[in-house]
Amino acid sequence: MTAQNQNRRAKRYGMSIDIDKCNGCGACMMACAVENNIPPLPEAANDRRGVTWIRVYKVDNHRPYPERRIAFVPVLCQQCGHDTPCVHVCPQQAVEVDPATGIVGQMPERCLGCRYCMVACPYHARYFNWWDPKWPAGMEKTLNPDVAPRMRGVVEKCNFCHGRWHAAQQKAAAAGKSEIDPADYVPACVEACPTGALRFGDLNDSSSQVAQDAERPESFRLLEKLGTEPKIHYRSQRGWVREIANAPRPEGKDEARG
Amino acid sequence: MIGGKIAFASGMLVALAGGWLAFPRILYQTRLQPVNFSHKVHAEKAGTKCEDCHSFRDDGTYAGIPTLDKCSGCHAAAMGTTVAEKNFIDQYVTPNREPQWLSYAQQPENVYFSHIAHVKLGHVKCEQCHGNEGGAATLRPYQRDPISGYSRDIWGRPVSPIGLRTEGGMRMDDCVDCHRRQGLEYSCMGCHK
């Protein structure tokens, strides 16, 4: 770090997600796939083999009808800030935490596909390319030039739409600035969310909406007891939703599974 | 017995010579550029600077190697007497066909590089990375590794002094070296997509 860098305070990009606003529409999942050149998978894919960098899960309070209540929880890479599990286990050093942004960056070109990181990730936020990316004929014309397609055999995950961060930096550089304008860097999922449940910003910037949301009493993170210090802050007024984030053992066999 | 040792040693020598001397030569395919273009002539006689043809678009993206319309602007008719220019006009300008230039520094798909950040914020001169192209009378041949598909300039440590270019490398190591020397922080995702 030199004088040049000390002027630039490191950012810690994170998100705040309001579960009480999420209607489970899935617009975020679609926008993510469009932005990051993720193809629709072949017929053989199911929800175990799908590649969904952000995935909305439906959770419920395990009560019988009509006391049963549901909620939708979008789960993406939590960008763990402490003892990042995937960084620890990767034999190839294909993942690293970017000190300038706090984003956990996955390098498909270094990955050899051992999937150890998928085992290590407590949030199931990492996805393996079982198949080579194949788009229906003609649809490859709609690929985003800011993101490189990955080949089969490598793991990939959310990187907070890094292509957009690059584009924001380029725009700032064109104007002669070295700091990006926060309004220029919005990940695809946040931009697409029609209800406003997803918010993105710099957690180190105390004036940002996301940093303020993180301080609210009803705010929580997934599996906080693991100490991974995730940067995605969820919030809900409903107690049973907050309880789910601690992954309590279900009482007895869950009848709803059938 | 000694015959066996000689056999082993000679096998080893052949392999070493092949690997260190012959392999670098045969590994690369060499191709010539479609047009025998002279940067020197354009810099001296036409007085053009790098950015006159290799320019930035309004939104800050880099236009790279100029397209045919840039050249046709001046060369609609022959401006000199060289055979190269005549060929160019006959084969490209008249039939309005784009020359398929071979870009030495074309990076792989997963690399993000912003010209404008380096030029405007980093104040990096063209010659620092691309070498003194402006002074070259011809375009050097394009060398390509046929297995990976990459240009010689962007991948592979120089292993033998034969055929070595000492300046203007565009390998990841060259980028990292320069960033280290400037004291700039660099992360994987800063340059990769």
Place this chain on the structure above:
Amino acid sequence: MTTTRRNLLKFVGGGAAGALLTPAPWRLITDTALWSENWPGIPRPARGEIRARFTHCTLCPAGCAVRARCVNGQPVSLTGVKPHPISHGALCPWGIAGHHLPYHPARVRQGPVKEALAAVARAMDQRSAGERVAVLDLRPGRTVSWTYRRAMAAIENGLYLAPRQPAYSIDLAAAETVVSFGAPLFDGWGTPGNVFAARGNFRLVQIEPVESRTAALADMWLPIRPGTETAMAAALGGETTIAEAARLTGVGEEAIGAVKEAAENGPAVVLAADPSSPLMSLNAKLRALGRTVVARREAPLPEAWKKAAPVTEMAAAPDGAIRVLLIDESLPGGYVPWQEIEPKLAANAVVVVFTSTTEGYARHARYVLPSPVYPEAAEDIGPAIDTVGEVFRIAAPLLAPVVPVVNPGEFVARIAGLPQSDPLRERADAIHQAGRGALLGYADGKSTPAKEVTADNFWKTLNQGGCWMDDTGKKAAPGKLEFIAAGEPPHDELPLMVVAAGGRRGGLAPPLMSKLERESNLRMAANRVALSPADARSNGIENGGRCLLETACGRLSVVATIDAGVPAGVVEVAAGPRIADLCGASPRARVVRA
């Protein structure tokens, strides 16, 4: 040194040892790895200049404003337009990947156009007296709908058919209490951006048997016994007692009382899953007519168009009288079950469908002609159910059709002998001439009075994603509202009530919907049903197992999911043409193990 085999092997061994000490093998390994990253079949994104283009989405009547990021003119991603006063920058999951639709692998790519034209002409000539030529317009309210109506007026015994459209609009911003009988307010009703922008102003009471996405976010969810909505409406309207309603519906008296009070005391609106349901008459009792339920208004028309055929509903068409039927299924949305159409067809009727999907009327029609898909064709979008005031929006095409398509409007105009024209331009000129309202700019939402813009600029701005709006004028109460009676009562053989899950409509869905339907289980894919654990057990059906959905109209092979959120006595289905043909007017079914 003699050349023995041993010496040869030693030579080779020495060569191998030596080779390992050279860069050659290591370089070849890394090169092979690099080759595997770039091997053929992995497409490279195209490079080029990046520009934004603006248009509107035609996948549903909301017509949300769209900003397309285009590389060398090819759209690569779509987002909403934040400053837009109607859609507020929201797009739904289907709209976000809409630019993939032209490349859908299951798209109808060709059809017998000449044969169809000849067959239609022949049938028109040879029909007997009283036999009709009909157009079934599944997305009425567009400018091309007026072309169909004019064409049917020009043909002798022409008939213009359309599914019933509500004659009212809902002003959500004026409501403080919304009582919704199963209307998917937060999952596909109206204009998503408009609904979420108004969310803070109203309390939502969602009354339905299954806890849908809307119920999950509502202020109150009343888990009503399936089929007892009329009893609930009667209590809310004061016709019966709350105790009676509680007994019949299974909802607590306190809850019903609270809803009744809220609905009576403030501007309220009642919504129903089917806009033509008799439950909507509750709005009159709650004095919502003219306040939150207002007359639906259409943008001005050229005078010459008003001499057009009237709108007829399928049920009102005479049986066995249609000799030529042209179905415009080019935009996803409405579907009239085939068993309602078939009795109206004459013997050897010629049925032509303009469509992009093989799942809809292509299963029934004689001639299947490929229509353009979004965003290939210029269209306009009629008002949505929550559009108050007049609007006119053009969906300008973002790319040329990638397969040879037939424009349904032009086909019908041709067979009717209408003169060649550009109806969208004529309509825009008529609106401009009316001299009122304002033109909204496409990128910034700034509006200019229409009077201050020339006709050419008006047309140009509309084609670049602009929007004309006129919300002046007093809100009128809607005219006489007509409703269709509700379905049949339950009976032993068909014990399950069919409830449609929100979101999915007919038509092509972008291939990326696999993310929501297959690669996760967020939404139900087509031809999927959800059952309660109790019903699944009693019918011997496993989670993910194949079974037969049977109704009075037929049966369909479906895949069942077990969902504890579905109460016993209900089967939740993902809407679509096959299911609509099956369930259509009779929402009673049973599920048997396949």
